[in-house]
Structures are given as C-alpha cells and as structure tokens.
Amino acid sequence: MLEAHELAKYVAHRNLVGPVSFQVPRGEIMAVMGPNGAGKSTLLKLLSGLMKASEGKVTWQGSNVKNEGRPAMGMLSHQTYLYSSLTGKENLYFYGSITGREITPAQIEDVLQKVGLEWDGDEEVGRYSRGMQQRLAMARLLLQDPEIILLDEPQTGLDQAGLKLLCEFIRQWKADGKAMVLVTHSCDDIFGLVDRLLILKKGHPAYLGECPNSPEEVLKLYQEALQGSEKSLCSDS
Numbered sequence: 001m002l003e004a005h006e007l008a009k010y011v012a013h014r015n016l017v018g019p020v021s022f023q024v025p026r027g028e029i030m031a032v033m034g035p036n037g038a039g040k041s042t043l044l045k046l047l048s049g050l051m052k053a054s055e056g057k058v059t060w061q062g063s064n065v066k067n068e069g070r071p072a073m074g075m076l077s078h079q080t081y082l083y084s085s086l087t088g089k090e091n092l093y094f095y096g097s098i099t100g101r102e103i104t105p106a107q108i109e110d111v112l113q114k115v116g117l118e119w120d121g122d123e124e125v126g127r128y129s130r131g132m133q134q135r136l137a138m139a140r141l142l143l144q145d146p147e148i149i150l151l152d153e154p155q156t157g158l159d160q161a162g163l164k165l166l167c168e169f170i171r172q173w174k175a176d177g178k179a180m181v182l183v184t185h186s187c188d189d190i191f192g193l194v195d196r197l198l199i200l201k202k203g204h205p206a207y208l209g210e211c212p213n214s215p216e217e218v219l220k221l222y223q224e225a226l227q228g229s230e231k232s233l234c235s236d237s
C-alpha cells in the first residue's frame, strides 16, 4: 500500500499542496482532480521524490520511502522526458538500464509491439509525433514494470486507439496489483477503473473518498467540492 501522511509542500510560506493524507492499496487507482494550479502535479512530484516534501512522509508497505532503497516507481506524464536525438529503441535501452536490470533486444521488441511502434523503433524520437512519443513512454513503463505507477494526464496526445491501449494497460496493471495515482482533467474511459477520488482546491483536499461510478456523478461531486466548504466534503481525511 502506498500512503501519504500529512504530506505538504510550502515554498516561501506559500502552500502549494497539503497537508494531505491518503492510502492507495495495491490494485487500486486514486484519481486526483482539481483546477489548474490546484497542486496535482506537485503532489505527484512529492510522491515520486522529484520534489522534497516540507512536511509529512510517503510510505510503501509501511516503510518510509527514502531516496535510497526506493520502491520501483514509474511515471507517465504529459512531459515524456524522452531524448529526441536518440531512437525509440535507444531511449528504451537507456531508461531500462537505469533500473539496474539487464534489458534484452527481445524485451524491447515486445514492448514496442505492444504499443504499436514495432516499425518505428529505429527512428529518432525527435521525428515522432506527439502521440507516438506518448506511446513510447508507455513502452518505457511496460519495460520498467514498477510497483507504483504515477500517471499525470497520461491521455495527452493519444488518439482513440492509443487511449484504448492505455485503458487496457491500466486494467492489466490493476490486475497485477500495482498502486496507481492518476491526475486527470477528463472523465473518459479510464474513470471506470478508478476506485478513489481526491479533489484538490488551492492545494487542500476538498474531497477524498470513493469515486462515483458515472462521469455525471463525478462532475457533480467535483462542482460541489469546489464550491462547498472543504471540511464538510472531506469524508476521510
């Protein structure tokens, strides 16, 4: 289980996010919603360790997540962090190797095939379309096979087929027991897989609880949370 305990980030006395506490058990997805600037990406950076928390801590399976001995975490975001002068395959070799595992050509071919880039692996990533880059970032995640997956607007740039593929991967990751946190602005197909919902308003949790089943209910809850008092809508924080 991934847990945030009173996690907060302040910069020059300005509260960017938190304090917020939540739990994401293995095999579950927590969606994070909120207006622009609400602190969603900051929260993911705190969870991933890209940004140091001002207060609180993150634990995985009950142990403090520190930079040393960090559990495997993977990120799929609107920023791909791919190297444009390297080919698709070279990017995968590079990112695969920094996990410390030996990566074989067969594994590279396999993940490229799974994301529909089997003919594009030798092309420089700078020549990829935005959607192809996002598909390559999905291949990188498949290769890394982390226990915790952080998804920051992962739909960015994907066409309908790419979105369907992403949903299938997320369904499989859920079945495999990954713990996932998903930042999103849209109630698309992925939402059917979401278990819990955190709505941030100016960095504070305006709602934390079960995720409604239909997009209409999510939208209604979202609007109520942003209009209403933060405390009264906060079911378990």
Ligand SMILES: Nc1ncnc2c1ncn2[C@@H]1O[C@H](COP(=O)(O)OP(=O)(O)OP(=O)(O)O)[C@@H](O)[C@H]1O
Binding pocket: 011, 016, 034, 035, 036, 037, 038, 039, 040, 041, 042, 043
């Ligand atoms: N390193 C930083 N230093 C100072 N302020 C920052 C830093 N990073 C983010 N912020 C500020 O923190 C606030 C939250 O930003 P964040 O990117 O987390 O929002 P968001 O909810 O992800 O927004 P969006 O929906 O637009 O992606 C913003 O006001 C932003 O300007």
